[in-house]
Amino acid sequence: MMRKRKVTKLRIRALSLIFCVTVGASLNLGKMSDKPDLSEVEKFDKSKLKKTNTEEKNTLPSKETIQQEKECVQTS
Secondary structure (H helix, E strand, O other), X not given: OHHHHHHHHHHHHHHHHHHHHHHHHHOOOOOOOXXXXXXXXXXXXXHHOOOOOOOOOOXXXXXXXXXXXXXXXXXX
């Protein structure tokens, strides 16, 4: 009984390894490179982007506001 479990586990590991290698090869995950693939970036068309207006939503407090907060904290 114990031997059957061990053989089954080995078969599952072997099959999963074969699956990973097969899927990796079909997705071109097998080739390693130090440089990223920029082919899709080069094909990108900037003219299809929509124009947007950028608005600053979270502004930082001014020096005066910070000083007032410090004074409030020190007095309490």
